[in-house]
Amino acid sequence: MKFSNNKGKETNKNRKKLGMPHIYVIxxxxxxxxTISTYLIPSGEFDRIKGPEGREMVDAxxxxxxxxxxxxxxxxxSIIPRGLIEAGEIVFFTLIIGGMFMVLRRTGIIEIGVDKLARRFxxxxxxxxPVLTTVFAIIATLIGTAELSLVYIPVIIPLIIALxxxxxxxxxxxxxxxxVGFTVGVLNPINTGLAQKLxxxxxxxxxxxRLIIFIIVLFVTILFIMRYAKKVKQTPDMSLVYQEDTEKEKLIKTLLNKNH
Structure with a gap:
């Protein structure tokens, strides 16, 4: 019996060690x-023709x-560095916005904002x-900067965990x-404006x-997130990142206490 208990403990330890690979590995x-698929899938292409105002279009x-x-x-x-060069505008725009948020974070403004919002809500x-989801959706549906979602995440994580x-x-x-905002594209100049012009x-x-679709899809999305959030708040250990967030919560409380 002792042997089987130890074996069970070792199995649990091994399970705990298994986790999500690093993003670079993925x-x-x-x-x-x-790369392998380029040797297996046949290659094909469409011809390009001149469209409105001389723009290049695909002949279906x-x-x-x-x-x-x-x-x-x-x-x-070389494909990664070449991709960074071709998408240079988006990459540098995201880096600049991310750097701006990092400067704000170092000055303590974000922690103060998190504290104020956490106390208000x-x-x-x-x-x-619904407040944050709607704000992010409106920004994306008007400006079309879907990549900014990667910048929002580290900013709102302390607030959501604190709540x-x-x-x-x-x-x-x-x-x-x-x-949601980018997909519907109510006034998005990238996926809506350009597509309609072409x-x-x-x-x-x-x-x-599009506005009606935006409201409906956003409403369903908010309900979906709120449903999950209620379950996590009632039973925190059901979260897949429970242990990681427990450590973050301790750090967040320490930072918030320093502001008072």
Missing amino acids: LFIFGVLA DSFHYITAAPVNIVDFI LNHSIFII GYDSITATAIALCGTV SGIPVFSGIGL
């Missing part, structure tokens, strides 16, 4: 899979297969979810809110329908 694995009826050009080891190594903490929820709730607020229809036409 990206590397996806890169390898994408022109698909044809071409000679495959699989990714070699040199391309695999202390008795009605669940209402912080008794977990970091998954904070991530859902930032990501789901931003994705299609030859009045820019931002159909705004009423």
Whole structure:
């Protein structure tokens, strides 16, 4: 019996050690899979034609297969830096915004803001979810900067944890809110304005329908996040990041106490 108990404890320890791989490991694995797929999936392309105002468009009826050009080891190594160069505007914009939030964090403004919001929503903490989700969705549906959701997450995590929820709730607020706004694109110049211009229809036409869809989808999203958040607050140990958030909560309380 003693032997079986020890064996059970060792099994539990081994289970606890298993966790999510580092983000760079995940990206590397996806890169390898994408590279291998270039040797397995046939290559094809569409012809490009001139569209409105001389813009290049895809001819939907022109698909044809071409000679495959699989990714070699040199391309695999250089594809990330080349991607950073091609997406330089978005990358640097995100870095600048992230740097701005880091400066604010070092000055203590974010901690003070978290403390103020946590105290204001202390008795009605669940209402912080629709407020923040709506704000992020409106920003994304007007400006079209979906990548800013990655900047919002570390900013709101201390607030959400201080209110008794977990970091998954904070991530859902930032990501789901931003994705809803960007996908619907009520006045988004990137996915709505450009697409309508290329299609030859009045820019931002159909705004009423998109606004109705935006409200419905946002409402469903908020209900989904609130439902999960209530479960986590009632039973904290059901969260997949319970142990990590417990350590963060201690650090957050220490920082908030220093402000008083």
